[in-house]
Amino acid sequence: MHPITTVHYLALSAALLLIGTVGVLTRRNVVIILMSIELILNAVNINLIAFSHALQNVNGQVFAIFVITDAVAEAAVGLGILIALFRNKETVQADEIDLLKW
């Protein structure tokens, strides 16, 4: 068996990123779209930690903390918007939210 190198982590991160992107692009439920965004941000964090470990430099972990901060802010505001939207439109399907469509 090969020892685990940075390349393994990069491949895993890329796979998770693609799974998240598929979720964002294909799902209709807005809650699950927000969950897919969390998957994408976690893929980014895996990448940062892998390079942080490989270079023995702690700055990557500091960046990961900032990414987590952004994820928290995004989830809070996104879910607040979702609640406001559900109160007005009674739907959580992304393609039925078409107020701005011509």
Add this chain to the structure above:
Amino acid sequence: MLTDTILFYIFALLVLGGGVLTITRHSAMHAAISLIVSLLGVAGLYLMQQAEFLFAVQIILYVGGIMLLFLFVIMLVNLDEAAKQRQFNRQWLIALVAVAAVGAQVGYFIYRGQGSFHFAAPLVAGTPAGLGNTEQIADSLFGEYLLPFEVASVLLLVAVVGSVVMAKKRI
């Protein structure tokens, strides 16, 4: 070294399996549970790479905080109706093609760039300077990255105010 390999594949299975289940389940509740499994797998990967502080942050903040927020919204918003309807939108075919193209590119670059990644030193036993992981992060965060840290706190304040304004019925 063998234990590391086995653990990596177990955690990778948790991460990817949880991710796939998250984007395929009909019920938002099941998707949330799968997402928790995936996030715990990511936490395990952090621990394997000697990022102990982020391991704790991942479990406390993601699994404890963000997922709680998601579960509350699933409770507040009535999703039973949505679970019975069509789950995927009409652009799913073109979306899959686009994602496959991006995946091919990323895979090609990782494959070709593999030689450059050989600086991946096999696990160093213990930290050399005697400083723990949390202390190192604190030194960096409150020294070099003090200004971004303060900006992040302002961002969180804005997010708190914004989400309260959004979720409130009448201001």
